[in-house]
Amino acid sequence: MRHSAGPLNPPRRLLMGSGPSNPEPRVLQAMTTAPVAPDDPAAGALLNEVAELARRVFRTSRAFTLAVPGASRAGIEAVLASLISPGDRVLVGVYGHFGELLCTLATLHGGTVERVDAEAWGHPVDSEDMAARIRRNPPRVVAIVHADTSSGILQPLEAIGGACRDTGALFLADAVLSIGGCPVDFDAWSLDAAVGGLQKCLGGPPGLALVAFSDRLRNALAARRGRPQSLYLDLARLAEQWIEHDAAESPAKHCAS
Structure with missing residues (x-):
């Protein structure tokens, strides 16, 4: 028995x-264009343009930028999976649901998680207290959400970034909600990695995670002993493919259009 499906027509x-937010009409229009093969020269030009636009929204002149296919969480997990080796200490600031998620992901990839909790959800983490803890006993990785969707709170990052810079800790900020809605100053806040989502303030579709990372983090990836537990979310592999325009899988270019 044949079943005839009508055209997709969601309300x-x-x-x-x-999130998600309503995509901009010009974004929806761009997504109707024909797909481009990964080995087409036009695909390389598109990847370069996406990287340059990402540098603008992350306010960076020094970071390497790319887009990881998948939900915003794919970008966050790519950074954590690629940085953390079993037993590494990971200091996580928690003031909402997505801070809890950072703890879960860091633990999943072998990290020994230490929490810095806010006074209560609805309040940011005390950034000066967190910076002092970093200076007293520097961890391998520091991770915190810039703006947690569950609480709507914006977390100050500059003091935490300064402590990470001074001690050598690698600093990850989840900027999925905040990117495009308020300043995310990668260079001024001494970030080593930041992850943004298309589907919230940027007015795009879900399907790509914007990632920016520093030379310091890139060196840490190169010096890692052993491979990450995930092949697909190996950030060094993803970055190399982005540079060489040599993706083994077809990236979601329609989302970047």
Whole structure:
């Protein structure tokens, strides 16, 4: 028995929640263009343009930028999976659901997680207290959410970044919600990695995670002993493919259009 499916016609909604947001009409129009093969020269030009636009929204002149296919969480997990070796100390600031998620992911990839909890959800983490803890006993990785969707709170990052810079700890910020909605100053805050989502303040579709990372983090990836537990989310592999325009899988270029 044959079943004939009609055209996809979801109801039009004004999305007023925490995400996804309504994509810009010009983004929807761009997504209707024909796909481009990974080995097409036009694909390389598109990747370069995406990287340059990402540098603008992350306010960086020095970071390497790329887009990781998958949900925003794929970008966060790519950074954590690629940085953490079993037993590495990971200091996580927690003031909402997505801080809890950072703890879960860091533990999953073998990290020994130490938490710095806010007074209560609805309050940011005390950044000066967290910076002092970093200076007293520097961890391998420091991770915190810049703006947690669950609480709507914006977390100051500059003092934490300064402590990481001074001690050599690698600093990851989850900027999935904040990117495009408020300043994310990668260079001024001494970030080593930041991850942004398309589907919130940037007015794009879900499907790609924007990632920026520093030379310091890149050197740490090169010096890592052994491979990450994930092949697909190996950040060094993803970055090399981005540079060489040599993806083994077809990236979601329609999302970047």
